[in-house]
Amino acid sequence: MLTIFAKLLKLLNSDQNPSHLALAVCFGLAVGLMPSFSLFLLILFILVCLIKANLTLFFLVWGLFEGIAYVFDPALHQLGYGLLTNVSFNELWGGMIQSSFWKLTAFNNSLVMGASAVILALWVPVYVLTIYLVKSYRGSMQAMVEKFKIVQMLKGSKFYKLYEELGA
Amino acid sequence: MKGMIRWSGLGIAAVLIVLAFFVLEPLLKFVIEQAGTRALSTKVTLDEVAIDWSEPSLALTGLEVADKKQPLKNQVEVDEISINIDAFEALSGHLISDQATLKGIQFNTARSESGELGDIVTLSNVDEKVSSSASEALSLPGLDLPDIDELVTKENSLTYQRYQALRQYVDANKDAFKKRIDALKDEKKIDDYKARFDEIKNAKGFMGKLKMVSKAKKLKKDIDRDLKDAKSLRKDFDATVAEIRRRVDELQDSPKQEADHLLHKIGVEGGTEQVAQVLFGPELKGYLKQLKELTSGSESAENKPEEVVVERGKGLFVSFEQEKPLPLVWFKQSLISGDFSGLGIPFAFNGTASDITDQQTLTGEPTTVDLELLNEKVKSANVGATFDIRHQQVITINGTMKGYQVEKLPLSGDFELSDGLADLVANIKTEGDALSGDVKMDMNTVSLTSTGDMFEKYPSAKEALASIERIDANAVLGGSLDNPAVDITSNLDDVLSTVLNKALEGQLEVYKAQVTEKLETMLQAEMSDADAIKTDYLGMSGDIDGAKDVLGGLLGGL
Incomplete structure (x- = not known):
């Protein structure tokens, strides 16, 4: 837990482009929510490799959203099932199922559809919010946060120093 | 945008794609198992999937389709399936090929683990081996005939039942005939007839004889009525006697008939046919x-x-109408x-x-x-x-x-x-x-x-x-x-x-x-009794004739 917190603190205090951090959050969220049997997952991994998203943060958020996805699995299924069985989209899904590519994405799976809908809905807000939060933190909250006893304890610990020396 | 691209990541992405080829086989195995299980509603498992990129073809080894009724058995097991199919096409879950080779197809093989799906409890059916051969053993007459004492009992005897019916018939008719004969032979009545006859015979003078004409007519009418009764009694009696004779004769042959019937019942007839x-x-x-x-x-x-139970992390696949819907498996040749x-x-x-x-x-x-x-x-x-x-x-x-x-x-x-x-x-x-x-x-x-x-x-x-x-x-x-x-x-x-x-x-x-x-011995008393009935009845015949003669004599005198 401390390691994660230290990692997060280090990232926020670094001069990393906020948009790279925001992308990492978005990709972490997407990969965490997306079921493993969809081609979307491979596409997301390739994009993470190609786009300058912070990988440390990506892995952190991925882990977090794996847990969230497990907890919210029934809700994601319900959402996806509702979309897939909604008459208004019937023509769209009917057209997509003719394509092998879309079949490989398993879009007609309730969990994939539910996760995809949540990812698409959250992507832009999460991206914008993350940039805003990072910028806010660095602009006004960084100095205040560093004064917290727990942060000072953490930064004074051998572990944090070792962590900084290793450049993790 | 240029600043967004991680060029070094290009190599990693390429490695990822190459790695994807390596995970393609387990992925295909997963897809085929899932699609097969969904389509057949029973557990479908594979040992291994191997992709041959040169052909292109797929080799599936150790395919097992669990028996729904007996989860510890496979309905079908196939050692090896070679299919001429592109691996990416197979990822869609449809195994459609013009050419396929299936080796080592076996049926009803044992499974190492249960093939039950979800919470559905299926009690394994006990093997119903066909055992009809045991129930249809060849039965030959005479080889296994039942004990005669068990076969022949008085209560179940047809002959005995016939005897009892005869007894009832005789008893019922005998009383009726006796009454009718007694009425015909009534001495008082005969004496009255005789007195009236004498009176008519002894009448004197023209007027006296003329008076007797009407008396004589009345007497004749009475005697005629009694004679008619006597004739009717004779007719009924003859018919009854004939029936008794028929029944007694039937009773005489009855043991033999009953023996035939009993033998037929235990399958003596036609026992060696077919x-x-x-x-x-x-x-x-x-x-x-x-x-x-x-x-x-x-x-x-x-x-x-x-009924599909949605498992956590697996979701539910929704089917849509396809322009060209395809089966899960189609091996054309x-x-x-x-x-x-x-x-x-x-x-x-x-x-x-x-x-x-x-x-x-x-x-x-x-x-x-x-x-x-x-x-x-x-x-x-x-x-x-x-x-x-x-x-x-x-x-x-x-x-x-x-x-x-x-x-x-x-x-x-x-x-x-x-x-x-x-x-x-x-x-x-x-x-x-x-x-x-x-x-x-x-x-x-x-x-x-x-x-x-x-x-x-x-x-x-x-x-x-x-x-x-x-x-x-x-x-x-x-x-x-x-x-x-x-x-x-x-x-x-x-x-x-x-x-x-x-x-x-x-x-x-x-x-x-x-x-x-056995039947004859058992019913010896009844058979003798039947003969006595006949004799007894024939005795009654004389009484009827006697009454008829008396009445006939009176009528002749008139």
């Missing part, structure tokens, strides 16, 4: 029931899952090989199949199979089958077998086919559950023996059995797969029937005589 039916019928019915078990598997392939021993048919097989699929409604073609059956005891055997489950299930099986060396084949009714060389031609068709067709068998160098002690008492029958060198049998199939009707005719019927009937004739005669004697 020997082949009894010998081969149960075995053939057993094979037909296996056909039912085999076909019930193909029916289930068309069934959709009744296949080379197949395997073993039928799991179905109780001792043959390996090798052959071709066309349009192997899980959904014929989508392919629009029936599945046809052309197999060469292999067994070291058979010179040659071929079977062609068509499975059409597009609408109503129609299965046609045509098979020929030549030079089937039969050794120590147990038959029903303590018989054993020790040796024989059989040629078989079978044409079987099922439509829904209805069964039709025929099976012709020509067996040479036959050695048929009885394993029980049935023929020990009958050396001639044993000899006849040993002398049979050739069996021609023709089985006509009908009924349903659940309850097949098999009508077998064979030269065995004539040969054994003649010999056995002759051998049994003597014993049956003795038995019949014993039954008759």
